[in-house]
Amino acid sequence: MPPARPAQFLRLFTLLAPLWLGAAGAQADVGATLSLQSDARERGVSYSGDKPAAQLGLAWDGEGGWYAGASLARARFDNGRRSGWLRAYGGRVVELRPGLDAEAGLLAHCFDNLQHYDFAEAYAALLGERWSLRLYASPDYYGNGQRSLYGEFNLQWPLTQSVAAVGHLGLLRGWGRPSVVYRWPPRAWRLDLRAGVSVQLGAGSELQLLWVAASRGGPFVWIDATRRRTALLNLTTAF
Known part of the structure; x- marks a missing residue:
């Protein structure tokens, strides 16, 4: 079978919304987002080659805490390789007690x-009113033959009615022998940090100014030649 083309991914992506809407019934909540980023980052690593990027997202929230969604972006890897990147997810959120929820789900990455x-x-995750603690596990991270765990802690603290301080701490750990050779000496783990402010622009838009940093290492398969410390400006609009 020939590899899928970006246009095929886009058609599949746009077909998801009516399918989710039909499955959800009267209680469904379907939405879309468009994000413009000065530098698109995933767990501390730039997947846009330190360049501006855009991302389109769709999300469905159903009854009983069930949800699903997908996002479509363009990824730049080492040696000039580029690819469409489709991320599709689904899961459920369950209330443990007022102000504390539990979450579990699956996330697929396709290029x-x-x-x-x-x-x-x-x-799996624990979700508070202003914080979240989430753990991801993969048996073959980026097809590199390594198992992985990624843990992250996110915090959002209101400063005014429309401005909040945001923070993120993530740790990626890999196990097993990688199937590619790294330019730098291999290190099993990678730490990433993010801090800044979030500003609500009306009912459906958010502007973030962030400082991000990441160490080298972890179970990555492309050359880590992008900046490891930089400032980011992200604008997200829901519609």
Whole structure:
């Protein structure tokens, strides 16, 4: 079978919304987001080559805490390789007590012309009113032959009615022998940090100014040649 093209991914992505809407019934909540980013980052690593990028997202919230969604972006890897990147997820949120929820789900990563990078993760989380603690596990991270765990802690603290301080701490750990050779000496773990402010622009838009930093290492399959410390400006609009 020939590899999927970006246009095929886009058609599949746009078909998801009516399917979710039909499955959800009267209680469904379907929405879309468009994000413009000065530098698109995933767990501390730039997947846009330190360049501006855009991402389109769809999300469905159903009855009983069930939800699903997908996002579509463009990824730039080492040696000039580029690929469409489709992330599809689904899971459920359950209330443990007022102000504290539990979450579990699955996340699939698909690349249109770099299919050996495809991988899946399971995740579980605790969700507070202003914080979240989440753990992801994959048996074959980016198709690199390594198992992985990624833990993250996120915090959002209101400063005014429309401004909040945001923070993130993540740790990625890999196990097993990688199937590629790293330019730098391999290190099993990677730490990433993010801090900044979030500003609500009306009812459906959010502007974030962030400082991000990441160490080298972890179970990555592309050359880590992008900046490891930088400032980011992200604008997200819901519609």
